[in-house]
Amino acid sequence: MAKVSFDVNGETHQFELDTRTTLLDALREHLHLTGTKKGCDHGQCGACTVIVDGRRINSCLTLAVMHQGDEITTIEGLGTPDALHPLQAAFVEHDGYQCGYCTPGQICSAVAVLAEVKAGIPSHVTTDLNAPVRLTNAELRERMSGNICRCGAYSNIAEAISAVAGRSA
Template sequence: MFRDGKARLCLRQSDVGVGSISLRKVHMNIPVQLTVNGESHQLDLDPRASVLDTLRDRLNVMSVKKGCDHGQCGACTVLIDGKRVLSCLSLSASYDGSEVVTAEGLGTPEHLHPMQQAFLEHDGFQCGYCTPGQICSAVGMLDELAQGMPSHVTPDVRQEPQFNDAEIRERMSGNLCRCGAYVNIVSAIREVGQTAQTQAVTPLPVGEPVGVKR
């Protein structure tokens, strides 16, 4: 910083264009391997590329939504190696070799995942924009609950958390629904959780229903 308050940029002679000053663009893409909904992809990516942008822009996986792009709405939630992740805040390079499951990979139109079926039966959506993220998050949170992970509302973290509406609401609080379908979303998750609290997502080839670990 100089006395006149203006920062000055020192350029190498090789970076200066003829007739004008320009910075040379340096491309440093890196290889990243991702298995998305059972299908392996070898990608050449900018190290700054998010999982969200990679899924939508490179792999045409359109269920993953860009809502806020700041990790505040949950519309971009996917499952990576079985854990729910906000894909807008996650760098693809950090998940090299990982398995990604989106709403498309949970089931098929002929064989819906139990959570997808429950959302339909309980009318757990209105406009549908947040629904893929809601469903992925719901599947992930039931797995967390089955593993005994406590939440903010768990009375005693030394004990197994109880499956109840308070736990559902707390664990799903990161997924916003502008249409306000929360009551029906909780009902859908409650139904699935009561019948299969130990379900966990297993990525399978595209076109096949998701497997269930018991």
């Protein structure tokens, strides 16, 4: 067991945890923030994506005790059913989901993708590393490819993200 504390959605939480506890399970099983999903527990599906200190990570691939003092944003921190984040509203409007299980991860990823593009961070498909990064169809799809949607809502997810980014998919 080990003590750790970190912020989740603006609130500081103190834990005494089994050191084997992943950040994902700390959120889901200890804080009961079950919006972050466990799809594979192996970093293969992206359903557990959260934003840690501004960067998106798979929360199943990191231990909770590694996050002392970190600021973590989960899907619950983005918006609520009565006050949706613009991306959450866009996913509803564009039907960017079906079963809903990958959705929180998709939305957290999308929030981070828009920030990455704004910050000029290149991706595997960025052709010109010296020019500002543009959110092309290829950039969007490449950057979102760590988030699997087996229902196959990709085309609608791309439209939802693009709508928020002010472009067409």
